Amino acid sequence: MRRIFVLLFVLGLGAVGVAPSVAVGNVARGPGGAAYDVQLTSDATGRTWTGRERIAFTNTSGMPMAEVYLRLWGNGWDGCAQPVKVSNFSGGVPAGLSVNCTALKVKLPAALAAGKRTSIAFDLTMTAPERPDRFGRSGGYSFFGNALPVLAVRDAAGWHLEPDVGIGESYYALAADFVVRLDHPAAVQVPATGLTSTVRRGKQVSSVSIAKQVRDFAWAAGPFRQSVVTSPGGIKVRTWWTGAVTAGAVTDARTKGVAAIDDFGKRFGKYPYGEVDLVLNDQWGSFSGMEYPGFVLLIAPRAEEGPVVHELAHQWWYGIVGNNEYADPWLDEAFAVYSTDLHTGDTAEGCWPGTLDVSITNNMGYWKRYGAGWSRYVYTYGACMLHDLERVLGSPAMATMLRAYTKSHWYGVSTVADFKAAAQAATRTDLTAFWDAHSIN
Numbered sequence: 001m002r003r004i005f006v007l008l009f010v011l012g013l014g015a016v017g018v019a020p021s022v023a024v025g026n027v028a029r030g031p032g033g034a035a036y037d038v039q040l041t042s043d044a045t046g047r048t049w050t051g052r053e054r055i056a057f058t059n060t061s062g063m064p065m066a067e068v069y070l071r072l073w074g075n076g077w078d079g080c081a082q083p084v085k086v087s088n089f090s091g092g093v094p095a096g097l098s099v100n101c102t103a104l105k106v107k108l109p110a111a112l113a114a115g116k117r118t119s120i121a122f123d124l125t126m127t128a129p130e131r132p133d134r135f136g137r138s139g140g141y142s143f144f145g146n147a148l149p150v151l152a153v154r155d156a157a158g159w160h161l162e163p164d165v166g167i168g169e170s171y172y173a174l175a176a177d178f179v180v181r182l183d184h185p186a187a188v189q190v191p192a193t194g195l196t197s198t199v200r201r202g203k204q205v206s207s208v209s210i211a212k213q214v215r216d217f218a219w220a221a222g223p224f225r226q227s228v229v230t231s232p233g234g235i236k237v238r239t240w241w242t243g244a245v246t247a248g249a250v251t252d253a254r255t256k257g258v259a260a261i262d263d264f265g266k267r268f269g270k271y272p273y274g275e276v277d278l279v280l281n282d283q284w285g286s287f288s289g290m291e292y293p294g295f296v297l298l299i300a301p302r303a304e305e306g307p308v309v310h311e312l313a314h315q316w317w318y319g320i321v322g323n324n325e326y327a328d329p330w331l332d333e334a335f336a337v338y339s340t341d342l343h344t345g346d347t348a349e350g351c352w353p354g355t356l357d358v359s360i361t362n363n364m365g366y367w368k369r370y371g372a373g374w375s376r377y378v379y380t381y382g383a384c385m386l387h388d389l390e391r392v393l394g395s396p397a398m399a400t401m402l403r404a405y406t407k408s409h410w411y412g413v414s415t416v417a418d419f420k421a422a423a424q425a426a427t428r429t430d431l432t433a434f435w436d437a438h439s440i441n
C-alpha cells in the first residue's frame with residue numbers, strides 16, 4: 001500500500017485490546033489448503049452483491065481445531081453497521097462477532113482432528129460503503145478489496161484476530177485457491193483477481209475467476225474501460241480505468257506495469273499467476289495504491305512516478321511470500337520500497353539517518369499509537385536497511401539471497417527470524433551488530 005500522507009489517521013490513540021502476535025517458530029499454521037467457492041449476484045450497478053460462499057479447509061495446525069474464525073475485514077471501518085453480512089451457516093455454527101465485527105467465530109460440529117478436512121458455507125451480502133476506498137464506492141464504480149470473508153490463521157500464538165487499526169494493513173492469510181462466479185449486468189465490467197472467463201446470457205454476464213495460491217480475492221464493478229497487453233515475459237497486463245482517468249495516465253501505468261512485472265520476475269522468481277489487473281481511478285480516500293493478488297488499485301493521473309511499481313512489488317512481498325501484516329508490516333512494505341528502488345536503479349546512498357528512536361520491526365498496534373510519521377520507519381528506513389544490507393553482502397550476494405529467500409517461502413509465510421536467518425546464511429559476517437544498528441529486533 002502507498003499512503004496519501006495528508007490523510008493519515010492520527011485519532012483514536014486508545015489501546016485496542018488484543019494480544020500482540022509473536023514469532024511462531026516451527027509450529028504449523030492453519031487451517032490450510034483452503035478452497036473458496038463463491039457465487040455472488042450483483043444489483044444493477046455492481047454496488048451490492050449477494051450469494052453464497054463455501055470454504056473447504058484442512059486442519060494443518062497439528063492439533064485439534066474446535067472452531068475457525070472468519071475475518072470480515074470489510075467491516076473494519078464501519079464496524080457493526082456491517083456492510084458485510086453473513087448468515088445461514090452450514091458445516092458450523094456462528095458463535096459471536098468480535099473485534100468490531102471484523103471477526104466471527106464459527107464453531108465446528110466436532111473438533112476437527114489434525115490433518116482432517118471439512119467445509120463451512122454461508123450466505124453473504126456486501127454493499128460497498130459510499131467512500132472512494134478499497135472497499136467502497138466512487139462515482140459509478142464499486143471496489144471490493146478486503147471485502148470477501150476469509151479464514152483467520154491460528155498458530156502457536158493462537159488465533160490471529162488483530163484489528164484493522166485504520167492505517168496500513170492488518171491482514172494475515174494463508175495462500176488458498178479461489179473459484180469465484182460473479183453474475184452481473186452486461187453494462188458492468190468486473191476486473192477481478194485470477195483468470196476470468198465470461199459467459200453472456202442476454203443482458204446478464206457470468207464472470208468466473210479462478211485463482212490458485214493467493215491470499216485474498218478482490219474485484220471492482222462499474223463501467224470501466226480496459227486494454228490488455230502481454231509483457232515480453234509473457235504476463236498479461238490488463239488495465240482498467242474509470243471515466244475520469246486520462247489516456248496518458250493509462251499509458252503510463254501500463255508501460256510501467258509491464259516493465260515491473262517482468263523485472264521483478266527475473267529478480268525474485270517469475271510471476272506465477274499469468275495475468276495482473278491494474279485498476280485506475282482518479283481519487284482514493286486513504287491511499288495512492290493498494291495491492292491484492294493479481295489486482296492492484298492505483299491513483300491516476302499522477303504527475304510523476306505513480307504507485308504501480310510499488311504495488312506490483314507487493315505481488316512478491318505479501319503475496320507470494322506472505323507475512324502477518326499486522327505483526328510485521330515492514331516485511332512487505334520495506335521490501336516493496338526496496339524492490340522499487342532496485343527497479344529504478346536508486347541505490348539510496350547515505351540513506352541511513354543514524355540511530356533510530358524506535359524499532360522498524362514494530363507492529364501496527366504500535367504504529368497506530370505512534371501516529372503521523374509512522375510510515376517513515378516501516379517504508380523509508382526499512383528500505384534503507386535493505387540497501388545497507390546489500391552494501392554489506394555485496395549486490396550479487398544480496399540478489400542471490402533474495403531469490404533463495406523467495407523460493408523457500410513461495411506461497412508460504414515469512415517472519416523476522418526467517419529473514420534474518422536467510423540474510424545471515426548469505427555472509428560470513430556476523431550480522432548481529434548490523435541488525436542492532438538498523439533497529440531490526
Ligand SMILES: [Zn+2]
Nearest residue numbers: 001002333336
Ligand atoms: Zn505498500
